[in-house]
Amino acid sequence: MPFSLSPEQERLRARARELAEAVVRPRAAEVDRSEAYPWDNVRALNEAGLMGYTIPQAYGGAGGSFFDAALIVEELARVCGVTGRIAVEANMGAISAVMHYGSEAQKRLAAAAVLSGDKPAICITEPEAGSAASEMTTAAVRRGDAFVLNGRKHWITGAGVSRLHLIFARAFEADGSELGIGGFLFLRDDPEAAEAQGFRIGRREPAMGLRGIPESEVILEDLEVPAAMVLQPPGGWRRGFAELMNAYNSQRVGAATVALGIAQGAFELARDFAKEREQFGRPIAEFQGLQWMLADMAVQLNAARLGIHDAALSAAPFPDPLLAAQAKVFASETAIKVTNDALQLFGARGYSRNLPLERMVRDARMFTIGGGTAQVLRTQIAGRVLGMKLPQGRDGYAKAAATRAAE
Numbered sequence: 001m002p003f004s005l006s007p008e009q010e011r012l013r014a015r016a017r018e019l020a021e022a023v024v025r026p027r028a029a030e031v032d033r034s035e036a037y038p039w040d041n042v043r044a045l046n047e048a049g050l051m052g053y054t055i056p057q058a059y060g061g062a063g064g065s066f067f068d069a070a071l072i073v074e075e076l077a078r079v080c081g082v083t084g085r086i087a088v089e090a091n092m093g094a095i096s097a098v099m100h101y102g103s104e105a106q107k108r109l110a111a112a113a114v115l116s117g118d119k120p121a122i123c124i125t126e127p128e129a130g131s132a133a134s135e136m137t138t139a140a141v142r143r144g145d146a147f148v149l150n151g152r153k154h155w156i157t158g159a160g161v162s163r164l165h166l167i168f169a170r171a172f173e174a175d176g177s178e179l180g181i182g183g184f185l186f187l188r189d190d191p192e193a194a195e196a197q198g199f200r201i202g203r204r205e206p207a208m209g210l211r212g213i214p215e216s217e218v219i220l221e222d223l224e225v226p227a228a229m230v231l232q233p234p235g236g237w238r239r240g241f242a243e244l245m246n247a248y249n250s251q252r253v254g255a256a257t258v259a260l261g262i263a264q265g266a267f268e269l270a271r272d273f274a275k276e277r278e279q280f281g282r283p284i285a286e287f288q289g290l291q292w293m294l295a296d297m298a299v300q301l302n303a304a305r306l307g308i309h310d311a312a313l314s315a316a317p318f319p320d321p322l323l324a325a326q327a328k329v330f331a332s333e334t335a336i337k338v339t340n341d342a343l344q345l346f347g348a349r350g351y352s353r354n355l356p357l358e359r360m361v362r363d364a365r366m367f368t369i370g371g372g373t374a375q376v377l378r379t380q381i382a383g384r385v386l387g388m389k390l391p392q393g394r395d396g397y398a399k400a401a402a403t404r405a406a407e
């Protein structure tokens with residue numbers, strides 16, 4: 001463990017590991033096979049106080065930090081990536097945005113949902129606005145004391161099982177003038193009632209990995225969201241997208257931690273197997289080719305963990321965008337490499353669905369895509385390293401120059 005832990009954090013990590021080993025590990029293969037959301041694990045997490053651990057004590061949580069959350073998430077993801085992701089969304093991402101930016105009523109609503117076992121969903125991506133998320137077309141038009149939302153989100157993690165949703169949409173006044181991109185909170189308590197209100201769950205993606213948690217469409221058809229459920233960061237509508245994305249850095253750190261946890265789990269299996277399995281009359285751990293593979297895995301895991309902890313500890317109140325992006329790029333690419341090498345070390349056994357290695361390879365694959373692709377995050381890193389705006393649209397630099405000339 002690169003950063004020293006307080007006695008309380010040591011206990012927290014031990015509590016998460018105990019639960020992971022006793023409850024989560026034995027169910028991980030079945031969660032993958034059945035593709036069913038692990039409600040039993042959620043109940044166990046909730047009883048152990050690990051759902052909403054970062055929620056301030058005044059709202060019923062433990063008031064933990066993102067670093068604490070990373071300790072919990074790594075332990076869970078080490079045995080089950082799906083459960084690790086649930087812990088991310090119950091402690092980082094949307095819930096942290098609400099607990100920092102929300103009104104009193106919004107905080108109470110969100111805290112109550114998570115502390116009763118909900119994993120909120122964050123709804124940003126649209127079919128025509130993935131990496132280019134700021135080009136989203138889901139519209140929220142003011143009508144009286146509410147906004148009416150229309151649009152289609154896809155690849156929404158937890159759609160169909162989550163209650164609380166943070167929906168990003170482009171907001172307009174009733175006269176059509178644009179306000180900016182904002183966050184809208186919707187609680188899907190009763191699926192039928194939600195559908196009648198205009199919040200519909202569409203197709204579920206047949207995903208490669210992390211199959212125990214759905215990624216589905218969210219279709220909004222004249223969904224009325226009261227103005228009191230608009231999540232308003234301090235900078236107002238014009239800064240809405242930037243400040244909501246700033247909060248989203250916590251989830252990037254969380255996603256990086258799930259990738260790390262999956263890879264750490266695969267590494268430990270490979271290390272132990274290398275000492276047991278014999279070929280040519282000796283343990284395969286005696287072959288230098290494998291020793292160096294294990295050494296490289298250990299180097300990469302340690303570096304990934306350091307980057308994640310550094311990013312988590314930078315939170316003020318959210319993790320630094322550069323550190324979060326760096327942590328996610330490195331951990332996600334490390335996870336792909338380490339899980340593949342761990343499988344390789346097992347030979348044919350690793351390729352069999354009887355062992356968890358092939359699941360770990362599939363589960364690790366998403367993290368260079370979801371939460372900002374490795375390519376887009378590299379552009380964000382480059383922009384911050386260079387201290388330059390790096391517009392990605394074809395006429396981006398020309399537009400920026402024209403704006404400067406007009407000023």
Ligand SMILES: CC(C)(COP(=O)(O)OP(=O)(O)OC[C@H]1O[C@@H](n2cnc3c(N)ncnc32)[C@H](O)[C@@H]1OP(=O)(O)O)[C@@H](O)C(=O)NCCC(=O)NCCSC(=O)CCS(=O)O
Pocket residue numbers: 085122124125130131132133134135157241242243245246247248249251252255321369370371372373376380391392
């Ligand atoms: C940000 C992008 C969508 C690119 O869009 P633009 O080129 O229009 O935007 P920028 O000019 O780069 O940014 C506008 C404004 O926002 C600020 N910003 C952007 N990102 C961040 C951030 N992470 N932290 C802090 N601030 C941020 C930026 O600095 C600008 O502010 P100023 O005007 O300069 O003051 C694109 O780069 C991008 O991030 N695409 C990825 C979209 C994404 O991550 N989607 C995630 C969906 S949820 C998910 O996948 C869950 C998976 S999992 O389970 O975790």
Ligand SMILES: Cc1cc2nc3c(=O)[nH]c(=O)nc-3n(C[C@H](O)[C@H](O)[C@H](O)COP(=O)(O)OP(=O)(O)OC[C@H]3O[C@@H](n4cnc5c(N)ncnc54)[C@H](O)[C@@H]3O)c2cc1C
Pocket residue numbers: 121122123124125129130131132154155156157158207215366369370371372373374375376379392
């Ligand atoms: C498992 C999973 C869970 C997800 N969960 C959620 C969720 O809960 N909520 C949510 O809102 N979204 C979610 N997403 C969506 C995710 O955020 C998007 O998939 C991601 O932002 C990329 O968008 P895209 O898939 O449309 O790819 P595209 O943006 O179409 O990208 C296609 C390719 O082009 C590259 N590319 C695009 N632009 C650039 C550029 N400027 N420079 C260099 N390369 C570029 C990309 O890196 C990628 O390789 C999830 C995705 C996955 C896989």
